[in-house]
Amino acid sequence: MTGSGPYEAVVFDLDGVICHTDHYHYLGWKSVADDLGVPFDETVNNRLRGVSRMESLEIMLEPYEGEPLSDDRKLELATIKNDRYRVMLGDMSPADLDPSVRTTLDDLRARGLRLAIGSSSKNAKYILERIGLGGYFDAISDGTNISRSKPDPEVFLKAAEYLGIDPAKCVVVEDAVAGIDAGEAAGMYTVSIGDAADQGAGDAKLGTFADLSKVLTDLGA
Numbered sequence: 001m002t003g004s005g006p007y008e009a010v011v012f013d014l015d016g017v018i019c020h021t022d023h024y025h026y027l028g029w030k031s032v033a034d035d036l037g038v039p040f041d042e043t044v045n046n047r048l049r050g051v052s053r054m055e056s057l058e059i060m061l062e063p064y065e066g067e068p069l070s071d072d073r074k075l076e077l078a079t080i081k082n083d084r085y086r087v088m089l090g091d092m093s094p095a096d097l098d099p100s101v102r103t104t105l106d107d108l109r110a111r112g113l114r115l116a117i118g119s120s121s122k123n124a125k126y127i128l129e130r131i132g133l134g135g136y137f138d139a140i141s142d143g144t145n146i147s148r149s150k151p152d153p154e155v156f157l158k159a160a161e162y163l164g165i166d167p168a169k170c171v172v173v174e175d176a177v178a179g180i181d182a183g184e185a186a187g188m189y190t191v192s193i194g195d196a197a198d199q200g201a202g203d204a205k206l207g208t209f210a211d212l213s214k215v216l217t218d219l220g221a
Helices: 022-036 041-045 053-060 071-089 098-109 124-130 154-163 178-184 210-218
Strands: 009-012 114-118 139-141 170-174 190-192
Touching: 009 022, 009 154, 022 041, 022 053, 022 071, 053 071, 071 124, 098 114, 098 210, 124 139, 139 154, 154 170, 154 178, 170 178, 170 210
Parallel strands: 009 114, 009 170, 114 139, 170 190
Antiparallel strands: none
């Protein structure tokens, strides 16, 4: 059974929406920046939201003034960051999942809506396992199956493809403006939370994750 209204599925970004790993990303990138003597702070880190690993590296390297880095060295640096990040992710557990997120997801599933993840992270499946949502979603589109990062709509279009549902019948939930732009480019109804909502992006805006239930009720989903 699928949703009876005009929308049949909800596609969620992961970091900043389902759970919060921004601080781990920050610590991972800062450790690499410190190794290189490059200044890195929360302001720069915020520019990395929804951006691929290699593109994030290029942003981090903007102030770099050392010897030119080869592509192999850049890949090595990105790998070092990810290895350190994954070690920190190992500390995550189901306790890191806000109970209201699980309750809301269960409510949407009870309505017959299909649920998917649309994340640029290559660690999406691992994070979901850590927080107790491994195998929960009907489809996962992440950094392992895309070649273009948000605001390109590829990750969301792939999620809809994996679900077998028309993108126009999907709602996307995002915390980054680039993610909202990607959802709009995919032809989906966009719902913002966190930073994206603060900036006024999206067709609808959430104060809390639990507000999503009412938004979807108003949409007839």
